[in-house]
Amino acid sequence: MSLLEIKNLHASIEGIEILKGLNLTIEPGQVHSIMGPNGSGKSTLARIIAGEDVYSVTKGSILLNGKSLLDMDPEERAQEGIFLAFQYPVEIPGVSTKYFLRTAVNSIRAHRGLDELDAYGFLKLVKEKAAWVELDPALLDRPVNEGFSGGEKKRAEIFQMAMLEPTMCILDETDSGLDIDALRIVAAGVNQQRSPERGFLVITHYQRLLGYIVPDVVHVLLDGRIVRTGGKELALELEEKGYGWIEKEVAVGA
Amino acid sequence: MSNDSNTTLDQWAEQSDYKWGFVTDIDADTLPPGLNEDVIRIISRRKEEPEWLLKWRLGAFEKWKLMTEPEWAHWPDHDWRPLDYQAISYYSAPLRDEDRPQSLDEVDPKLLETYEKLGIPLAERAALAGVAVDAVFDSVSVATTFRDKLAESGVIFCSFSEAVKDYPELVKKYLGKVVSRTDNFFAALNAAVFTDGSFVYIPKGVRCPMELSTYFRINQMNTGQFERTLIVADEGAYVSYLEGCTAPQRDENQLHAAVVELVALEDAEIKYSTIQNWYPGDENGVGGIYNFVTKRGLCAGDRSHISWTQVETGSAITWKYPSCILKGDDSIGEFYSVALTNNYQQADTGTKMIHVGKRTRSNIVSKGISAGKGHNTYRGLVKILPGATEARNYTQCDSMLMGTDCGAHTFPVIEVENPTAQVEHEASTTKIGEDQIFYCNQRGISSEDAVSMIVNGFCREVFAELPMEFAVEAKALLAVSLENSVG
Ligand SMILES: Nc1ncnc2c1ncn2[C@@H]1O[C@H](COP(=O)(O)OP(=O)(O)O)[C@@H](O)[C@H]1O
Ligand SMILES: [Mg+2]
Numbered sequence: 001m002s003l004l005e006i007k008n009l010h011a012s013i014e015g016i017e018i019l020k021g022l023n024l025t026i027e028p029g030q031v032h033s034i035m036g037p038n039g040s041g042k043s044t045l046a047r048i049i050a051g052e053d054v055y056s057v058t059k060g061s062i063l064l065n066g067k068s069l070l071d072m073d074p075e076e077r078a079q080e081g082i083f084l085a086f087q088y089p090v091e092i093p094g095v096s097t098k099y100f101l102r103t104a105v106n107s108i109r110a111h112r113g114l115d116e117l118d119a120y121g122f123l124k125l126v127k128e129k130a131a132w133v134e135l136d137p138a139l140l141d142r143p144v145n146e147g148f149s150g151g152e153k154k155r156a157e158i159f160q161m162a163m164l165e166p167t168m169c170i171l172d173e174t175d176s177g178l179d180i181d182a183l184r185i186v187a188a189g190v191n192q193q194r195s196p197e198r199g200f201l202v203i204t205h206y207q208r209l210l211g212y213i214v215p216d217v218v219h220v221l222l223d224g225r226i227v228r229t230g231g232k233e234l235a236l237e238l239e240e241k242g243y244g245w246i247e248k249e250v251a252v253g254a
Numbered sequence: 255m256s257n258d259s260n261t262t263l264d265q266w267a268e269q270s271d272y273k274w275g276f277v278t279d280i281d282a283d284t285l286p287p288g289l290n291e292d293v294i295r296i297i298s299r300r301k302e303e304p305e306w307l308l309k310w311r312l313g314a315f316e317k318w319k320l321m322t323e324p325e326w327a328h329w330p331d332h333d334w335r336p337l338d339y340q341a342i343s344y345y346s347a348p349l350r351d352e353d354r355p356q357s358l359d360e361v362d363p364k365l366l367e368t369y370e371k372l373g374i375p376l377a378e379r380a381a382l383a384g385v386a387v388d389a390v391f392d393s394v395s396v397a398t399t400f401r402d403k404l405a406e407s408g409v410i411f412c413s414f415s416e417a418v419k420d421y422p423e424l425v426k427k428y429l430g431k432v433v434s435r436t437d438n439f440f441a442a443l444n445a446a447v448f449t450d451g452s453f454v455y456i457p458k459g460v461r462c463p464m465e466l467s468t469y470f471r472i473n474q475m476n477t478g479q480f481e482r483t484l485i486v487a488d489e490g491a492y493v494s495y496l497e498g499c500t501a502p503q504r505d506e507n508q509l510h511a512a513v514v515e516l517v518a519l520e521d522a523e524i525k526y527s528t529i530q531n532w533y534p535g536d537e538n539g540v541g542g543i544y545n546f547v548t549k550r551g552l553c554a555g556d557r558s559h560i561s562w563t564q565v566e567t568g569s570a571i572t573w574k575y576p577s578c579i580l581k582g583d584d585s586i587g588e589f590y591s592v593a594l595t596n597n598y599q600q601a602d603t604g605t606k607m608i609h610v611g612k613r614t615r616s617n618i619v620s621k622g623i624s625a626g627k628g629h630n631t632y633r634g635l636v637k638i639l640p641g642a643t644e645a646r647n648y649t650q651c652d653s654m655l656m657g658t659d660c661g662a663h664t665f666p667v668i669e670v671e672n673p674t675a676q677v678e679h680e681a682s683t684t685k686i687g688e689d690q691i692f693y694c695n696q697r698g699i700s701s702e703d704a705v706s707m708i709v710n711g712f713c714r715e716v717f718a719e720l721p722m723e724f725a726v727e728a729k730a731l732l733a734v735s736l737e738n739s740v741g
Contacts, residue, residue: 050696054688074695083696090693093684094711103707104697111698143711164697 001066003028003199004049004168009060011048018044020224021060024201026168031200033210035235036221037243042203043087045221046172049201050084051077064168078104079111081167085157085174087203092144097156098126100144101163108164129162133189150177158189169193170201175209187212207239220246285345291315294446297345301415301449304422314435314445321439337509337544344447344480409462409493410455414482417453424455428486432515432552432579440511441548444480448513451482456491456522465721467496481512487522489555496724498529508533510569512547520555520582525563527720529728532568534735539598539627542570549576553585556611561588563719565728566601567735575633577606580614580642587616590716592728594709594735595628595660604634604665609642609675618649621713624660625736631663638675645672651681654712656705656736684712706733 004026011019018041026032036042048055049062051074062069069077092100105125106116117125130137133155145153154174161169171190175183190200190213202213210218210232218235220228222243227250228234238246285293294315298308323337404411410421417425435445456462487493510532516524526549535542545568551560562576578587589605607616622630636647653662668677686708694704710717710729717725 050692052692073700074692075698075700078696078698086693086696090687090689092690092693092708092711094714095707096711099711100694100697100699100707103703104694104699107700107703108698160697 002026002063003030003065004201005061005063005066006049007061009045009048009062010058011044011055012058013044013055017058018055018224019048022221022224022226024219024226026199026201028167028199029194029196030217031194031202031213031215032217032219033202033204033215033235034219034221034226035204035207035238038205040221041224042221043172046084046087046170046201046203049077049168049170050074050082075107076111078164078166079108083161083164083166083169085154085161085169085171087172087176089145089148089153089157091146093146095144097140097142097144098122101126101140101160104160105163125163130159132162132192133158134185135159151179151182154178154186155182155189158186162189162193167197168199168201170203172203173205174202175204175206183209184212207235210235222246222250285343287341287343289339289342289344289447293344297447297449300345301418303415303418306426307418310430310435311446314442315447317436318439318442318446321436321442323439339443342509345449403463407460407463408457409460410453411466412453414448414451414453414484417484421453421455424486425453425484428484428515428517430515432517432550433513433548438548440546441513444482444511444513444548448480448482451484451512453483454485454493454495456487456493458488459490460488461491462493465494465496467498479508479510479512483512483514484517485515485524485526486517487519487524487558489519490521491519492523494525494527494721496527496529496721498531498724498727508543510543510545510547512549514547514549514576516549516551516560518551518553518555518558518560518585521557522555523559523561524551525561526551526576527724528562528564528566529724529731530564530566530568530572530574531731531735534568534599535570535597537597537626539570542599543568545569545572545574547572547574549574550579551577551587552579553582553587553611553614555585556582557584558582559586559588561586561590561719562605563588563590563716564592564603565716565720565731566591566593566603567731569601570599572599572601572603574601574603575605577608578616579608579610580616580645581610582614583611584613584615585611586614588719589616589618589620590719591620592623592713592716592732593621593630594623594625594732595630596625596735597628598626599628600631601629602631602633604632606635607637607647609636609638609645609647612641612643612645614642614645616645616647618647618651619715620649620651621716622651622653622662623656623709623712623732623736624653624662625656627659629661629663631665633665635667635669636677637668638670638672638677640671642672643674645675647675647677649677649679650715651679652712653681653683654709655683655685702733702737705736709736 002025006022006024009019009022010017034042044055048057057070064080064082102122109116126140127137135155139152148156174186178186202215215232218230218232219226228246291312294311298311433441436442454466485495516526518524532543532545553560560578564576566572576589580587587607591603593601593603595601604620605618618634620632622632624630632651636649638645649666651664651666655662662683664681666679670677686705690708691701691704695701709732717728720728
């Protein structure tokens with residue numbers, strides 16, 4: 001069974017169709033990348049998979065391990081194993097990152113039939129996983145994402161991903177705004193989490209990140225549809241030639 | 255008694271959205287509605303009061319008749335019926351005075367059952383937590399525990415009516431000295447018709463060996479509640495007092511006009527904590543308590559310290575400004591408040607810090623949370639009088655909005671008459687956004703847990719001031735009060 005299976009997905013916001021019949025299948029252990037120009041619908045796809053209800057799905061299906069996600073609340077999807085590293089992580093004043101994460105970890109554990117982590121077990125896990133992305137543990141006593149630098153926010157997202165042990169990880173432009181050192185650290189944190197069961201969908205604008213997180217499959221998203229699918233060399237080709245040539249080819253083909 | 259008499263408590267609890275909205279079926283002894291001198295005489299006679307107290311009441315009543323009910327702000331969507339003071343019954347007792355239980359064993363089991371439902375198994379809780387409980391049921395105290403232990407250290411903790419009988423000199427000395435009997439419309443009404451309340455006296459140098467706690471509960475239909483509390487901490491004494499209340503569900507608006515007076519002498523400290531959870535009305539704004547309370551503390555002696563902490567989640571309308579008069583040099587006044595309004599609730603709350611003595615300090619932390627169509631107002635006064643050299647105040651006033659139909663308003667007034675004073679005011683308004691909720695959801699956290707986590711984070715500085723068990727209760731209460739407020 002595929003890990004994630006999206007079929008003929010149509011979705012709109014405020015009456016405007018953004019996704020126009022999207023198909024995507026990810027097998028366990030695979031890393032897929034979605035590339036595409038600004039406004040092509042990459043974040044929309046990510047947020048729809050995660051269950052944000054401002055979008056309406058008008059047609060199609062999304063299955064995770066054969067289970068339909070569209071009937072589930074976003075928290076249920078998270079508990080089932082969907083994780084989204086946000087393009088713009090949200091600040092939550094007054095709630096410490098540790099407290100937030102402990103609540104999250106335990107609600108997901110409860111769903112999986114596991115006992116609550118006690119304070120000791122939790123802190124041990126925090127220490128281990130924070131090291132993966134070289135995150136200063138002192139940061140975790142601060143409110144969620146509040147006053148974090150751009151790079152710290154992105155690292156914190158990958159750290160949260162490590163803490164929650166999802167099966168399907170979606171990274172929305174995790175590379176944007178990172179300098180080369182931070183990019184390397186974040187990529188290492190992601191690679192640490194690759195496993196035969198886990199799938200990744202890496203959304204990016206540039207090929208740069210894919211030099212560190214090497215994808216099995218690369219898709220090009222254009223105006224709400226996947227118009228090209230290839231191997232990692234497709235990313236290099238896009239880097240070289242931009243999106244213009246694909247746009248032209250699609251226009252000719254249509 | 256209403257026609258609910260044969261409805262069982264369980265049915266009540268089930269039928270009701272308001273988790274703690276059940277009515278206890280107890281033999282009532284209630285005066286017919288109406289207010290005149292005779293009613294006041296009857297109350298005073300029932301309570302076997304001395305002549306001076308009756309005179310004091312009648313004096314207040316004379317003034318009250320000349321006063322007019324203050325007007326409150328009419329926020330959008332709110333349509334409150336004016337109060338009819340002649341439609342209120344001013345006295346009710348669960349039992350006739352001579353039949354009143356002398357110990358917990360004699361207390362009506364149904365009343366105890368009610369406490370159980372509230373999560374306050376009186377005897378057990380008192381024993382476990384080491385808290386002395388002066389339970390006020392309707393207008394008459396029915397149980398006071400731990401009296402002996404307190405007596406050992408010389409602490410007096412009893413109902414107001416007992417204090418009038420047993421400690422008339424103390425009562426006479428302090429009654430109305432902080433909140434005069436004609437202070438305001440509702441304080442005057444209270445002075446005229448108050449039926450009971452609590453009295454605390456901590457003698458010189460005594461640290462009260464336990465937290466003192468009172469549970470209030472409105473029960474009788476149409477019965478205004480006029481509690482009166484007086485706490486005196488003599489030189490060097492310390493006491494922490496907890497007040498918490500829940501009320502049964504009903505349709506009419508009920509008036510609750512309590513008066514609390516605190517007096518701290520030299521080097522004394524009083525901590526007064528409240529959880530206010532009177533019935534707030536239903537989701538359409540029908541019913542609910544009008545909670546018009548006058549609370550004031552006098553830091554009479556040098557280096558005295560009074561601290562108010564409140565968590566206000568109930569009532570249809572709350573008007574409440576627990577205040578401190580900082581008369582003694584180097585005295586300290588504090589006010590920590592969380593007020594939450596949901597549906598059609600209105601809370602207008604804040605404090606007055608009156609700096610009289612030298613180097614007096616005050617600290618104000620106010621957190622207002624508005625949801626539904628609720629309105630939350632912070633109204634505060636910081637007044638530095640000419641003699642208050644080097645006085646200092648810090649005020650922090652934060653509002654949180656949930657949704658777009660609610661409102662937050664702040665009216666801070668600062669009057670400084672001494673140039674050496676330092677006054678700081680900070681304010682903020684935040685919104686719980688859909689994006690924050692979605693972010694939490696994406697991490698496996700339900701919307702309700704997310705809201706309660708965000709709200710508790712917002713309130714943490716205030717909760718930190720509450721005694722431990724009270725803080726736990728307060729968090730639970732906020733969560734319950736916000737149920738269904740996120741969609
Ligand atoms: N909340 C919204 N309201 C209206 N239009 C939106 C909203 N969110 C996204 N869009 C539109 O949907 C399209 C796709 O946006 P997005 O998924 O963010 O693209 P990408 O992530 O590929 O840059 C854009 O045209 C954008 O303007
Ligand atoms: Mg995007």
